[in-house]
Amino acid sequence: MEWDWTYTGEILPDLLNGLRVTVTATIAGYAIALVLGLVWTLLRRTPSRIVNQTVRWVTEFIRSTPLLVQLFFIYYVMPTFGVTLGPLVAGIIGLGLHYSTYTAEVYRAGIADVPKGQWEACTALNLPRSRTWLDVILPQAIRRVVPTLGNYLIAMFKDSPLLLAINVLELLGTAYQIGAQTLKFLEPITVVGLLFVAVSVVSSILVRRLEKRYATY
């Protein structure tokens, strides 16, 4: 089998379009994961047992079921409850929700890592709860977990091809479609692999940079 350069050139624009969808889904899903994860973590710390135990079991449940099942649920089952979402939106919500249970763990660990003395200094200064969190605890906790959070961005990017199962025309889905039409899979699938490597490498470099920047005050 020969590598066909002309064919590669022809399919590249479509593949890049697919990549755009992949990146969009990843970034949007990641944004949801970052915010929602923090919400879970803070809710788990509320004194209300009902709230924190509910959140605990819900996140535990989401974390221990496969992302693919969740995607199917959101895309195929939710419409029976009257919630119909487009494939991309469903995919983004699925990724964000699933990964929010991981980021929640990361935040939790980061907060636990903030020395007790910081909380005590806040009490001694009489800072209100909200200020203690916003000005002292969260900035320190998040700084500690930037590297771990960054790694989840890359992990999520690599999980994004699952979205093809709910008809999102992301990178791999596009490649598959092209291959199915032309019956030539070598070029599209190889290019997908290369594009994934390229984006992963670039993001790793960015994450390392971020890490360095956040390593010291």
Add this chain to the structure above:
Amino acid sequence: MPPTEPTDTPSPSKAGDAVPRVSDAPGIRFEKVVKRFGSNVVLRELDFTVAPGERVTLIGPSGSGKTTILRLLMTLEKLDDGVIWIGDRPLWHQDKGDGKLVPAGQKHLHEMRKQVGMVFQQFNLFPNMNVRRNLTEGPVRVLGLSKDEANARAQELLELVGLSDKIDDHPARLSGGQQQRVAIARALAMRPKVLLLDEVTSALDPELVVGVQDLLRDIARQTDVTLLCVTHEMHFARDISDRVLMFDQGQIVEEGPPEQIFGSPSEQRTRDFLQAVLAT
């Protein structure tokens, strides 16, 4: 002979001074205070009083409950029983009007804490903020000062502690002694009426201890706060305090002016303790 001009740096008041210190700071009273950690009863119906503006040093062997006393006053530990009075108000209780005391809510604690400040052994500065922000955070967020007012106060205090040039640095760039000076300034920025110092020099390199002690001596001289200080530095305790309380197992073994406690203690446990401290 013409009357001599009063010097503008009054000598530190000592217990031996004829005139008691006049202060609008509140006194403190522990009334049958009980504190347990699990089954370990650290304070067993402890009673003692600190006069308004008085400077008291707590000494005693490790584990005798000195830190616990300060932490109760800063509301960092919960009181198990008894009453702690700051001025004429109970710290941990609210008077429901009929003279009955009930456990206080957050609002009352917040109100009471305004009078109290604490400096920690490990400084506990906020590493994510520069020195300026460390000093202005409380005044702006708690006291409601404007940014400018808080800044002016921060600058003034940094001058007092001799660190004006560090205002834009983060704590990590300062030495231990400098960090502790900033922590002292941060506590003072809240204008507390009761100041708690828990072994504030014991985490410092030996050569930095004297500087911080001198600073605290100056502060004790210039303000009229009620001061509770835990220290193993007997010279410092002698200089700074009106009265020394010797604790053992959560009880006061002996108390008196520093000259007496350090010079001629009457209790064997005090003598043993002082000997042990001097030996190190």
